[in-house]
Amino acid sequence: MRPSVLPAFPPPPEGAQAVADGVWRVTGGAFPSNAYICAAAVPGEAFVVDPGLDPERIDRAAQDLGLTPRQVFCTHGHFDHLGGASHFQRAYGAEVFLHPADVKVMKSSNFLLMVLKLDQRIVLPEVTPVDPAQPRVGGQALRYLPVPGHTPGSCFIRFGGSLFTGDSLYAQGVGLSDLPGENHALLRQSLLALWDQIPGDSLIHPGHGPSASFEAIRTKNRALLGFLGKAEP
Numbered sequence: 001m002r003p004s005v006l007p008a009f010p011p012p013p014e015g016a017q018a019v020a021d022g023v024w025r026v027t028g029g030a031f032p033s034n035a036y037i038c039a040a041a042v043p044g045e046a047f048v049v050d051p052g053l054d055p056e057r058i059d060r061a062a063q064d065l066g067l068t069p070r071q072v073f074c075t076h077g078h079f080d081h082l083g084g085a086s087h088f089q090r091a092y093g094a095e096v097f098l099h100p101a102d103v104k105v106m107k108s109s110n111f112l113l114m115v116l117k118l119d120q121r122i123v124l125p126e127v128t129p130v131d132p133a134q135p136r137v138g139g140q141a142l143r144y145l146p147v148p149g150h151t152p153g154s155c156f157i158r159f160g161g162s163l164f165t166g167d168s169l170y171a172q173g174v175g176l177s178d179l180p181g182e183n184h185a186l187l188r189q190s191l192l193a194l195w196d197q198i199p200g201d202s203l204i205h206p207g208h209g210p211s212a213s214f215e216a217i218r219t220k221n222r223a224l225l226g227f228l229g230k231a232e233p
Helices: 055-064 085-092 100-107 109-115 184-195 214-220 222-227
Strands: 016-020 023-028 033-039 045-049 068-073 095-098 127-129 142-146 155-159 162-166 203-206
Touching: 016 203, 023 055, 033 055, 033 203, 045 055, 055 068, 055 085, 068 085, 085 095, 095 100, 100 109, 100 127, 203 214, 214 222
Parallel strands: 045 068, 068 095, 095 127, 162 203
Antiparallel strands: 016 023, 023 033, 033 045, 142 155, 155 162
């Protein structure tokens, strides 16, 4: 479990923003996305959620915070969310967790980078398939909540009062991209199934854009409410 009293950390390094107690966001990469550094229960150690295409920047921020990344947890298999995972695997022996339904998505990463005319290519990590029924993953008090739709294996990752939502739930707007394997009707169904189970004070940390409380999202994100059929007439 997380320590009841977090240790004192230095001010966030350049390029990182504190978004919750013991959680920092680093945004960057050729296809910009949010990665999150989270202080682990073991002093001096951390895990990373969704390392994108600039793992060196994430790594520098973690080191400046006095933290060593030991695990990587991915909300889904797109390149801009797991592209840097192999860096942490090589550097620290980090175990990389991904829902098994998204292994095929991960394997299409370099093809999608080529289609999008991005010069960068990634080294695919060795992944540990996540069992969503397990309340603890990799020795951390995390829980994967399946939210298929954006990809077949998309998940929310719950850690304390934070919910990392990848491209399935944004603070602003709706992440609809028509990428291969995306199913808008299934995404709507998945979000509606969890809608009343997420506490309003949960901090939502998406794969792109700012963080926000779920209460703010469910009352102010009109594009999302419209997509879900919850907008006022």
